[in-house]
Amino acid sequence: MIDDPGLWIDIAMFACLAATALAMLKGRDLFPVAMLSGIFSLLSAGIFTLLDAVDVAFTEASVGAGITTVLFLGTISLVGNREKPVRRANWPALVTVLLTGAMLIWATLDMPAFGDPAAPIHHHVADHYIAESGREIGMPNIVTSVLASYRGFDTLGETTVIFTAGMAVVVLLGGAPLLAPFRRKRKEAPPPKTAPGGE
Amino acid sequence: MMRRNSILRTTAKILIPPILLFALYVQFHGDYGPGGGFQAGVLFAVALILYGLIYGLEALRAVVPPALVLSLAALGVLIYAGVGVAALLAGGSFLDYGVLAHDRVHGQHLGILLVELGVGMTVCSVMVALFLSFAGRGR
Numbered sequence: 001m002i003d004d005p006g007l008w009i010d011i012a013m014f015a016c017l018a019a020t021a022l023a024m025l026k027g028r029d030l031f032p033v034a035m036l037s038g039i040f041s042l043l044s045a046g047i048f049t050l051l052d053a054v055d056v057a058f059t060e061a062s063v064g065a066g067i068t069t070v071l072f073l074g075t076i077s078l079v080g081n082r083e084k085p086v087r088r089a090n091w092p093a094l095v096t097v098l099l100t101g102a103m104l105i106w107a108t109l110d111m112p113a114f115g116d117p118a119a120p121i122h123h124h125v126a127d128h129y130i131a132e133s134g135r136e137i138g139m140p141n142i143v144t145s146v147l148a149s150y151r152g153f154d155t156l157g158e159t160t161v162i163f164t165a166g167m168a169v170v171v172l173l174g175g176a177p178l179l180a181p182f183r184r185k186r187k188e189a190p191p192p193k194t195a196p197g198g199e
Numbered sequence: 200m201m202r203r204n205s206i207l208r209t210t211a212k213i214l215i216p217p218i219l220l221f222a223l224y225v226q227f228h229g230d231y232g233p234g235g236g237f238q239a240g241v242l243f244a245v246a247l248i249l250y251g252l253i254y255g256l257e258a259l260r261a262v263v264p265p266a267l268v269l270s271l272a273a274l275g276v277l278i279y280a281g282v283g284v285a286a287l288l289a290g291g292s293f294l295d296y297g298v299l300a301h302d303r304v305h306g307q308h309l310g311i312l313l314v315e316l317g318v319g320m321t322v323c324s325v326m327v328a329l330f331l332s333f334a335g336r337g338r
């Protein structure tokens with residue numbers, strides 16, 4: 001049937017991924033769902049590693065499985081761990097999702113085969129990066145050369161997005177304790193020791 | 200939070216220094232191995248968040264005051280953009296690190312080191328700020 005043992009590992013990983021996703025959909029208690037989302041990210045990181053995309057896997061493991069899970073748990077501690085009960089099926093939404101999904105799957109039929117070395121995306125600028133980055137940048141890790149130098153604009157944009165999003169959350173949620181040092185002193189009212197809840 | 204949980208406290212005490220060290224390794228080893236500023240920033244933040252989870256928010260605020268966290272988040276972006284402006288002033292185009300040193304490859308290395316530092320700073324500070332925002336509410 002299948003001779004390549006690596007393919008069995010791929011199939012097993014994707015089966016676990018699908019099972020995790022379905023378990024997340026079925027769950028009504030949000031605490032296990034948050035934990036499962038961490039497991040989902042860790043499985044994704046494993047799949048990226050199998051695809052030799054170690055930098056992506058690293059990011060997925062640290063952000064998806066690590067920080068995001070902690071922030072999910074923090075959110076659950078604020079809003080409670082029960083999902084809002086769904087009264088009835090929302091048919092227009094289901095039809096929209098099914099149609100969009102079908103169109104996306106149909107669109108993949110036009111794409112080059114998975115891992116095809118002759119695909120256009122591998123020959124737009126990638127050839128230049130692989131051939132010349134050693135001479136132009138002089139770094140063993142081509143991913144770093146591309147992210148930090150060839151695509152420095154994109155990474156600056158990303159950093160700005162992270163900064164902006166973080167500041168937005170701080171302004172919306174952080175409240176007094178975080179912003180206190182930046183406020184003008186109005187009265188002799190020291191910031192409270194424990195954070196007040198949001199009004 | 201977990202004032203009397205000695206197993207957790209001891210484990211965290213043992214784990215936090217290696218996590219911080221590994222974060223620095225990932226930060227400065229990104230030219231050779233996987234990772235870079237982004238992952239390193241997240242790892243560094245994880246160590247601080249672990250400290251906050253185990254020893255309480257007040258202890259974390261004592262280690263990293265909120266004013267410092269927010270300032271470093273801004274400083275990271277400023278460093279990144281500043282490297283771009285420095286390249287402009289040195290006669291190149293924005294974010295063209297080649298002009299930052301005597302030979303182009305050396306300049307590239309310097310520029311990449313600095314922008315990765317900026318990314319790491321911003322990511323780490325934003326993650327800690329998010330944690331402080333979430334954990335500081337309604338407890």
